[in-house]
Amino acid sequence: MNSLPKSVVIVGGSLSGLFHGLYLKRNGSNVVILEQDPNNFRSSHQAGIAYGYAVEEILHRYDATGLQPCTPSVATRIAYHRRQHFMQLGIIRHLTSWGLLYRILRANFDGMMSDAVPNPPLPMPGDGEGAYLVGRRVTSLEPEHGMVKVGFITSDGEEGFLYADLVIGADGVHSTIRNLVHAQVTKEYSGYVAWRGTICECELVPATALYFADRTSLNFLSDTYVVSYIIPPDSGSFTPGTRLVNWVWPSKPDPLATAPCNPPRRSRSPLCGSHLLTRHPFITKVNDALCDRAVFFNGKVILVGDAFATFRPHFAVATEQAARHCLGLGRVWGGEMTLQEWEEEAKTWGKTQWLRGRILGAFGTGRWWEFVKGLWKYVAFVVGLKVRGINFQGLGGQH
Numbered sequence: 001m002n003s004l005p006k007s008v009v010i011v012g013g014s015l016s017g018l019f020h021g022l023y024l025k026r027n028g029s030n031v032v033i034l035e036q037d038p039n040n041f042r043s044s045h046q047a048g049i050a051y052g053y054a055v056e057e058i059l060h061r062y063d064a065t066g067l068q069p070c071t072p073s074v075a076t077r078i079a080y081h082r083r084q085h086f087m088q089l090g091i092i093r094h095l096t097s098w099g100l101l102y103r104i105l106r107a108n109f110d111g112m113m114s115d116a117v118p119n120p121p122l123p124m125p126g127d128g129e130g131a132y133l134v135g136r137r138v139t140s141l142e143p144e145h146g147m148v149k150v151g152f153i154t155s156d157g158e159e160g161f162l163y164a165d166l167v168i169g170a171d172g173v174h175s176t177i178r179n180l181v182h183a184q185v186t187k188e189y190s191g192y193v194a195w196r197g198t199i200c201e202c203e204l205v206p207a208t209a210l211y212f213a214d215r216t217s218l219n220f221l222s223d224t225y226v227v228s229y230i231i232p233p234d235s236g237s238f239t240p241g242t243r244l245v246n247w248v249w250p251s252k253p254d255p256l257a258t259a260p261c262n263p264p265r266r267s268r269s270p271l272c273g274s275h276l277l278t279r280h281p282f283i284t285k286v287n288d289a290l291c292d293r294a295v296f297f298n299g300k301v302i303l304v305g306d307a308f309a310t311f312r313p314h315f316a317v318a319t320e321q322a323a324r325h326c327l328g329l330g331r332v333w334g335g336e337m338t339l340q341e342w343e344e345e346a347k348t349w350g351k352t353q354w355l356r357g358r359i360l361g362a363f364g365t366g367r368w369w370e371f372v373k374g375l376w377k378y379v380a381f382v383v384g385l386k387v388r389g390i391n392f393q394g395l396g397g398q399h
């Protein structure tokens with residue numbers, strides 16, 4: 001496949017689906033996104049998105065809203081127990097909310113109007129068609145007459161189907177497409193959960209709001225840590241006082257065992273007390289998954305984003321992976337690389353991040369034996385890459 005497919009069906013209308021949809025539509029393909037959720041206006045699940053070069057590149061090329069998409073974080077500050085300014089690292093990531101990125105991408109893809117984007121951009125010369133159909137759960141895939149037939153069920157229970165030259169499976173960690181193509185996947189529960197939530201800056205005392213204002217904070221405690229950073233609400237306001245402090249706290253399933261604010265413990269997070277202001281915290285089991293292939297049906301079905309590889313959230317690279325997949329496929333469609341080369345690169349980068357997520361997760365939650373095993377596997381993997389002459393630097397970095 002070395003040219004752009006004419007008709008594309010994308011399964012899953014979250015960030016991976018929208019990156020690929022926007023890229024293809026802007027380059028002239030006709031794209032239909034099928035999303036099982038019946039709502040157009042979906043919200044972030046109380047967590048922020050961190051992103052880097054690849055997302056930035058897609059927005060730079062294809063976002064015509066002119067809106068600010070993120071709040072740049074100038075650095076990462078490490079706090080260790082009560083030492084709130086223990087260390088500072090020059091890691092710069094762009095931080096935003098899922099809901100804002102979703103609204104910006106929808107405005108560009110199918111002109112969806114929202115509180116964040118009240119005036120969506122008009123289609124551009126050379127654009128293909130972009131349709132985003134909600135309430136469509138994909139249930140079947142069949143190769144037919146050189147195309148792929150995609151079967152779905154609507155939220156009213158009606159059955160339907162579409163034909164496409166290419167099907168992109170962007171349907172997340174529990175991917176249906178991955179099951180339908182019988183992909184081999186290593187899927188595991190980490191043994192811990194992540195609590196997360198947001199607090200409006202306006203609810204914090206000024207000193208606490210200032211502490212979180214312009215940097216990502218990692219607060220290491222006994223056998224756990226809390227990561228916090230500023231994000232905009234889904235409506236896209238960046239005015240200080242309206243933004244949200246987003247926090248994520250990996251913990252053993254029994255929260256009392258490691259609670260950062262548990263009085264008897266000798267260490268407390270700077271967010272302690274403040275994070276109790278979160279009215280509706282979320283709890284998610286931390287899983288990861290890694291597929292052995294991304295390309296199926298002779299290149300007519302491709303898995304991308306979390307459907308291909310889901311990482312433990314410690315390095316926050318899921319959204320970046322989705323955008324990297326998209327830019328890489330762009331190079332395939334532009335004739336700069338083959339689909340097999342793209343798949344190899346996606347597998348190597350995916351496995352690198354999958355291993356790194358496991359190491360940091362084990363370190364941050366005080367699972368020392370798991371940490372040593374993870375580190376050993378990572379070193380063996382990196383040495384294997386070096387021996388095979390694969391450029392590890394390029395794969396591990398942002399570009």
Ligand SMILES: Cc1cc2nc3c(=O)[nH]c(=O)nc-3n(C[C@H](O)[C@H](O)[C@H](O)COP(=O)(O)OP(=O)(O)OC[C@H]3O[C@@H](n4cnc5c(N)ncnc54)[C@H](O)[C@@H]3O)c2cc1C
Nearest residue numbers: 012014015016036044045047098137138171172305306318
């Ligand atoms: C509503 C929502 C809010 C999120 N909020 C955050 C957040 O705040 N912070 C964060 O770090 N990550 C968040 N995520 C996850 C984040 O989007 C991903 O980890 C990452 O960006 C890669 O996403 P993805 O598009 O590959 O997969 P996902 O984001 O998991 O999206 C998969 C999509 O596929 C759809 N789908 C699944 N099966 C089918 C099917 N059979 N037919 C049709 N559609 C199907 C799902 O409904 C979903 O919309 C959120 C995801 C969703 C769906």
